Amino acid sequence: MSWSALGGSLEQGLAYGVLALGVYLTFRVLNFADLTVEGSFPLGAAVAAVLIVGGTPPVVATLAAVALGMVAGAVTGLLNTKMRISGLLASILTMTALYSVNLRIMGRPNVPLLRQPTVFTELSAAGFDHPLQALMLFAAVAFGLKLLLDAFLGTQLGLALRATGDNPQMIRSFGVNTDSMTILGLALSNGLVSLAGALMAQYQGYADVGMGLGMIVVGLASVILGNALVRPSTVARGTLGALLGSVLYRLAIFFALRAGFAPTDLRIVTAAIVILALSAPALRESLGRGRRLPAPAARPARGSVSASRAEER
Amino acid sequence: MLVLKQLTKTFPVGGGSVKTAVSDVNLTIPTGQFVTVIGSNGAGKSTLLNLISGRHWPDYGSIELNGVDITAWGEHRRAAYIGRVFQDPLQGTAGSMTVEENLSIAECRGRRRSLGRGVTRARRERYKALLAQLELGLEHRLKTPVAELSGGQRQSLSLIMATMTRPSLLLLDEHTAALDPKTALQVLALTRRVVSEYGLTTLMVTHNLEHALLMGDRTIMMHEGQIVLDVAGAERAGMTVSDLLERFTRTRGERIVDERLLLG
Ligand SMILES: Nc1ncnc2c1ncn2[C@@H]1O[C@H](COP(=O)(O)OP(=O)(O)OP(=O)(O)O)[C@@H](O)[C@H]1O
Ligand SMILES: [Mg+2]
Numbered sequence: 001m002s003w004s005a006l007g008g009s010l011e012q013g014l015a016y017g018v019l020a021l022g023v024y025l026t027f028r029v030l031n032f033a034d035l036t037v038e039g040s041f042p043l044g045a046a047v048a049a050v051l052i053v054g055g056t057p058p059v060v061a062t063l064a065a066v067a068l069g070m071v072a073g074a075v076t077g078l079l080n081t082k083m084r085i086s087g088l089l090a091s092i093l094t095m096t097a098l099y100s101v102n103l104r105i106m107g108r109p110n111v112p113l114l115r116q117p118t119v120f121t122e123l124s125a126a127g128f129d130h131p132l133q134a135l136m137l138f139a140a141v142a143f144g145l146k147l148l149l150d151a152f153l154g155t156q157l158g159l160a161l162r163a164t165g166d167n168p169q170m171i172r173s174f175g176v177n178t179d180s181m182t183i184l185g186l187a188l189s190n191g192l193v194s195l196a197g198a199l200m201a202q203y204q205g206y207a208d209v210g211m212g213l214g215m216i217v218v219g220l221a222s223v224i225l226g227n228a229l230v231r232p233s234t235v236a237r238g239t240l241g242a243l244l245g246s247v248l249y250r251l252a253i254f255f256a257l258r259a260g261f262a263p264t265d266l267r268i269v270t271a272a273i274v275i276l277a278l279s280a281p282a283l284r285e286s287l288g289r290g291r292r293l294p295a296p297a298a299r300p301a302r303g304s305v306s307a308s309r310a311e312e313r
Numbered sequence: 314m315l316v317l318k319q320l321t322k323t324f325p326v327g328g329g330s331v332k333t334a335v336s337d338v339n340l341t342i343p344t345g346q347f348v349t350v351i352g353s354n355g356a357g358k359s360t361l362l363n364l365i366s367g368r369h370w371p372d373y374g375s376i377e378l379n380g381v382d383i384t385a386w387g388e389h390r391r392a393a394y395i396g397r398v399f400q401d402p403l404q405g406t407a408g409s410m411t412v413e414e415n416l417s418i419a420e421c422r423g424r425r426r427s428l429g430r431g432v433t434r435a436r437r438e439r440y441k442a443l444l445a446q447l448e449l450g451l452e453h454r455l456k457t458p459v460a461e462l463s464g465g466q467r468q469s470l471s472l473i474m475a476t477m478t479r480p481s482l483l484l485l486d487e488h489t490a491a492l493d494p495k496t497a498l499q500v501l502a503l504t505r506r507v508v509s510e511y512g513l514t515t516l517m518v519t520h521n522l523e524h525a526l527l528m529g530d531r532t533i534m535m536h537e538g539q540i541v542l543d544v545a546g547a548e549r550a551g552m553t554v555s556d557l558l559e560r561f562t563r564t565r566g567e568r569i570v571d572e573r574l575l576l577g
Contacts, residue, residue: 162409167403167406167408170404
């Protein structure tokens with residue numbers, strides 16, 4: 001593990017940041033625990049890889065991956081809203097089905113993209129050949145999509161989507177079909193996740209049916225880590241947190257490997273990171289409380305508290 | 314005008330039996346009329362409002378609003394014409410969203426929600442003017458998340474949101490019950506003002522008999538799913554709370570045991 005891998009971590013952090021934006025949309029905005037991600041991420045990779053191998057221009061193949069990811073999200077949405085299957089179960093079912101779908105699309109468990117055109121070779125061909133090419137492309141895509149998502153969530157439609165996650169009863173009383181909003185949100189989210197899959201396939205040079213494994217935890221870890229870092233008081237801060245969280249997560253993994261953890265230990269490292277980020281507010285509070293006030297048992301009567309506080313100053 | 318015909322709703326209560334919550338209700342409310350609804354716990358008041366708003370489907374009967382039969386319409390479709398304020402101040406607004414975002418959502422009632430900005434400068438100015446009338450200082454807090462407002466402020470905002478597009482019908486289900494007495498009176502005064510200013514056809518459920526007589530121009534009392542008392546005009550104008558209680562006892566030929574109703 002060398003320092004040059006640090007750049008790779010940054011690149012991956014930004015690429016997976018697109019996935020984190022998708023997870024932010026379902027998990028935070030729509031308040032929907034969506035595991036479709038585990039299937040739509042490799043779906044995006046599979047679609048992009050197979051189309052590219054078949055001669056489709058990489059950009060078109062990537063857009064096709066986005067479209068199919070949206071379909072996958074919409075399926076989960078339909079199962080949840082029309083068939084009344086709980087969100088978690090509906091998304092597990094879609095994810096499970098997608099495993100077979102992805103194998104069908106690829107025809108085998110792994111499709112290599114060696115010596116195939118990708119969005120990167122296209123950029124080079126267009127004259128943009130630079131050592132930081134991937135980093136800049138991923139940064140542009142991730143932050144561009146962040147701004148687009150922020151803008152969308154500020155539109156009339158976007159406000160209705162946010163209200164659906166916040167208070168479905170209320171938004172229905174203003175004439176919004178919450179079923180449609182749920183389906184829309186899941187479609188957009190999985191479109192983003194699928195895009196991340198398509199980009200990762202081209203970045204690492206292959207699509208693999210197993211590459212979705214653990215993706216939901218990666219997304220959640222990013223969002224939760226980001227929220228601990230940037231208080232998500234507005235949508236813009238929430239999406240920024242998701243992106244920064246994703247980069248931070250990759251850096252944490254990088255340093256964990258450098259510190260001597262084996263790649264097989266990464267799952268427990270991830271779990272530890274999420275637990276730490278989740279408990280950060282509680283930890284901060286209990287530390288803060290300890291500093292401000294004496295322990296409850298030793299707390300004197302009201303009047304004397306303010307007196308002793310005054311003495312401290 | 315709202316016309317309810319033979320409206321009936323039962324709920325299964327286990328063991329194969331059912332509870333009739335609303336039973337053969339016939340009611341006509343002319344446009345612009347403000348009706349207060351009273352009745353003991355479980356009388357069917359909320360169920361009646363939920364049938365009208367589409368949260369529940371009736372087992373039998375029809376609902377007509379301004380000449381259109383809306384019985385088969387879904388809840389969100391009816392919501393284009395029906396404004397609602399619930400008992401719980403948390404229910405009428407989206408807490409994580411700001412005051413202006415909530416108002417924008419309300420302003421789009423019944424319209425196609427576009428990809429246009431939710432809160433524009435022109436809209437913000439309008440919201441400021443609208444909120445200034447409340448005299449709660451909310452016009453300076455347009456960017457505050459609604460969760461940071463007090464219950465009374467939140468309920469006032471809910472009322473403004475429910476009425477700002479002048480819906481054909483306004484349904485209020487004990488919308489002041491969760492507030493302290495002083496705040497409740499403020500919200501009632503606001504209710505009276507917007508209802509008369511916009512000429513809204515209104516149904517207001519309350520457990521407070523005094524409020525029931527004070528507000529609006531007609532009072533109906535429900536009992537066991539039916540309307541057992543319906544007073545308006547001169548008869549109602551001369552009524553006191555004890556008259557109302559007495560009339561109820563006479564109609565039913567039984568004593569009221571609901572303490573909330575007695576103490577209201
Ligand atoms: N979703 C439901 N499922 C089963 N029973 C219900 C349901 N909603 C209402 N009921 C029953 O229908 C009857 C009427 O209830 P409703 O809520 O309409 O009364 P209410 O007049 O609003 O009472 P309150 O003054 O307590 O609010 C009650 O017996 C209640 O238990
Ligand atoms: Mg009720």
